[in-house]
Amino acid sequence: MLRRIRVFTLIFLLLLAGCGRGDDNGDGEAIDAEGQPFRIAIVMPSSTTDIAWSQSMFDSLVAVQTEMGGEDALKIAYSEGMFRVTDASAAIRDYASEGFDLVIAHGAQYGNSVFEVAADFTETSFAWGTSSDTGADRGIENVFAYGAVANEGGYVNGVVAAMLSQNDVIGVIGPVAGDAKLYIDGFVRGVTEVKPDAQVNISYTGSFSDTTLAAEAAHVHIQAGADVLTGSAQQVVGAIGVANENGVAWLGTQSDQISLGPDVVVTNQIYNWANVVADMISKIEKGELGGTAYRLTFANDGLRLEFNENIEIADEVKEAARTAIEDIKSGAVDPVLLEEDE
């Protein structure tokens, strides 16, 4: 009897846990076969409200949905918090088998899973980012790749940081060394362009989601003299909280982070995937299921730099940022890290 009760209790707890997860909004289930809306499913490593990587794509999908005329035209299903690749892989396969038109694997770590599932579901289109690999060299034709040229906005934020800094000490909080390198390299290049002698202190937390360590890293940078901070990935919410508390300027990337630090967030480099998604939809509708690698840049309007309108920013800073963007667009500036900058 007692054993039965134990088993029952365990099932009850697991059910409770299942109820709470909410990582799949199941929008896709209510689709009307008659209307045949376009159906997109997305699997992402963090939350749709991470004010960073995942939110940038989710917001773009919602923008495309609105543009197309709402849920009747475009259905979006999502699985968030898929930081375990095995879970993500199962979700990608599930969505493909449910007949979604486009399954987006929104994380560089999902590459193997995408190609594996794409080979089994050749009639379904997949998209994978950050990547430039569509799998063409291994004979796969139904995968799009996408990525952001994050060093462009990194460069502009670097220019802004150098102009804002009084101490000439700037702190950078990265997640994992390899992934954030592009943005940080561009950032350092931008700083050195304006102030070659400024000190850029870089620290990595070793995690995308360790907000506690990111917050402490912000404290450390401030104590080490930094008066402007930047950083990437969803971990930065902890750091922005600290910047806010200490009145230290923050330069954001990936999504709009002003809500978290209305008085300290000066700029945001925003990833706008809407054009990329819209183009994928149009290609899929014409029967082209993959093969294109997209890159977000200032030139194609995939990257935008937005200033916080609620705080006073010197005109010369805004002007310098605009000039930097124009220089990048025209090719006058190549925002890559030079050896002497390192």
Add this chain to the structure above:
Amino acid sequence: MIDELFTISTLIGILHSCVRLATPYLFASLGETFGQRSGVLNLGVDGIMLMGAFFAFYAVFEGHNLWVGVLVAIAVGILMGLLKAFVSVTMQSLQGISGIGLYLFGLGLSSLLFKTLIGSVEGVSGFRQLAIPLLSDIPGLGHILFNHNALVYLAYIMVPVSWFVINRTTLGLKIRAVGHNPEAADTLGVSVNGVRYTTLMIGGALAAVAGASLSIGLQNVFQENMTNGLGFIAVALVYFGSWRTVGVLGGSLLFSLVNALQLWVQALDIPVPSEVAVMMPYIMTIVVLAFTARQIQKPAALARSYERGE
């Protein structure tokens, strides 16, 4: 470059970071110590922390006083502790697995509530730095120990309080007795289940305050899964500290010290690869665990359900 690490201001900075970083670990691992000393392993600490973090944040977000936020977290923590006690003590489910269930429950429910009630990442004004008059003026030491927010002080106050409860009170004697030999305690008239319910509620309350210390003390935001597994490290720190409050304090400080050190090493551009730097706290934990494992006297009845004989 390496010289910069040994300047007075940097050393003070490292120790200041260390004291602050240890806060959530201290609350959570002291709470877990209560449960484990009474023989219940609770792997759901991280889930309780997330619930505490969310409810404290939500109360403050809705305009309530910061201490109301802490009290709400404590109430939620007690409820989570009760749930764990019901499953592990009354229903006698396997403690490890039910703890994982509790963790997933806390992770899922806090995310769901966050999505439903708040919707986007927002900031609040949390506990401000509170320099203790006179003491904070002591050169060096003043900044390291007496220039933090109220929850940091509370975490350190909980160390002697927990020690006193476990080692110098009747309740503490019952907790230790139930953890070592529940049958004997039962024959002496101690309610084994009653004691375990109590320790799990205390543990739940402290774990929830650990979460609150993140969301309205150290970061002043709530984000889904913001503890990032910190609760599991807190459970490890109880083993690390050999189930003693002072050991738990030492473990929390050592882990936080190495974490603070690695952040400073990177910020000062000392040529250590960042991958190695972020591994340092974990390497240190494994080394210390390896050396202390033999001397550990764990509660004999840990992770064992108690069923009264006929």
